[in-house]
Amino acid sequence: MSTATAAAKGLTTTSHAILGLLAVRPWSTYELTQQMDRSLGRIWPRAQSKLYEEPKKLVALGLARSRSELVGRRPRTVYSITAKGRRVLAAWLQEPGDGPVLESEQLLKLVFAEHGSKADALATLAGARAWAEERNEGNAAAAREYVAGEGPFQERLAQHMLVGRFLTDFYALVAQWSEWAETQVAAWPDDPREAVPDQAAVEDIALRAHW
């Protein structure tokens, strides 16, 4: 979070993410976890248990309300946003957001590839490509649904589309980069410590860095 106003109230970015979901409609906690799995988790991944914890904080601050329902004879909690919650959400949207944060264990392993085998590096790259293809598949399925006029929240499509395009491009980047990197590593000698960089590729990177 890059803010001060909201931080004073003890609200994290994750709190606001939940608040945003509640602004769309009321959800039970389980439904919130579904949304995390399906969509929000791609850009703001958090563990299930957070989604049980955060709404309570929102209620304590008067930003959400909870009501108990019965499913059979088992109780569950449904949360909805308050007017104050909507104001806090709107204020948050006015603040500048932090830039994207990228964490990649796979890239980390490649940086230190010289201390392992060439096969290790190739396996890591294969893993990256598989990851990208799997993610893309889920993403593509969602995109097709929307084109067919199906999919939930058609009325929010103008917003979702922006994120959808970002993710599509990102998965394509990872897939294409993996393939390129595999050709680079394939050209390494068996001992990665003796690998020499492809000079043309290095220059190409320097070129790409200007736009």
Place this chain on the structure above:
Amino acid sequence: MSTATAAAKGLTTTSHAILGLLAVRPWSTYELTQQMDRSLGRIWPRAQSKLYEEPKKLVALGLARSRSELVGRRPRTVYSITAKGRRVLAAWLQEPGDGPVLESEQLLKLVFAEHGSKADALATLAGARAWAEERNEGNAAAAREYVAGEGPFQERLAQHMLVGRFLTDFYALVAQWSEWAETQVAAWPDDPREAVPDQAAVEDIALRAHW
């Protein structure tokens, strides 16, 4: 971390990142923080204080050694890797790494853009573009250094290049996506709740999702 072997020893991915740096050469803690700022932090961002804490853990486990030096009359700690540390690092490199994790507060704000103003959304996008341009600049400077045959660790360039290309492409993605998204949002009515998606753009996304 996706592993079990190393987890048993209480080693996190961050521990291995430090271990990897120590495998290159010995570093003082401050030098480790420099590396984080300059390069490793782009793919595995961690707070300074972690870099003071983790090496102690490595020493306790026999994976690193520490020696005290004096700078003037002020002491500092320099860490180096042990043979056991190298073995642990090599074992880690054999395990598959987790896929990239992306977190974007900016994308999050766009998902909920309907609850703010059109101007908010445009400001968020401008922020994303500025972020990409700034990151790209640092990255481009490093790339140019390497092309000129300068820059540290020339002997590890074959590895670093793989990561460099990924980051270059990623920053370009963010910049290009921001520009595209700005044209989309610019076409919105003043009340984002009434925004209708650009049908051609939605179909384009669905197309891009197949490769």
Place this chain on the structure above:
DNA sequence: TTCTTCATGTAATTAGTTACATGATTGA
């Protein structure tokens, strides 16, 4: 009826961050 999956939650632990404190060096 039993097994599996869906659904709902809590407790314990930990990885990581923010804030603080201060000595050394360098340049104005």
Place this chain on the structure above:
DNA sequence: TCAATCATGTAACTAATTACATGAAGAA
């Protein structure tokens, strides 16, 4: 000699994860 920045570290806090526990519903 004063201020700024480089360098070195610790302490307090918190956000988040992992592991656990269990009821309800539907399938076999």
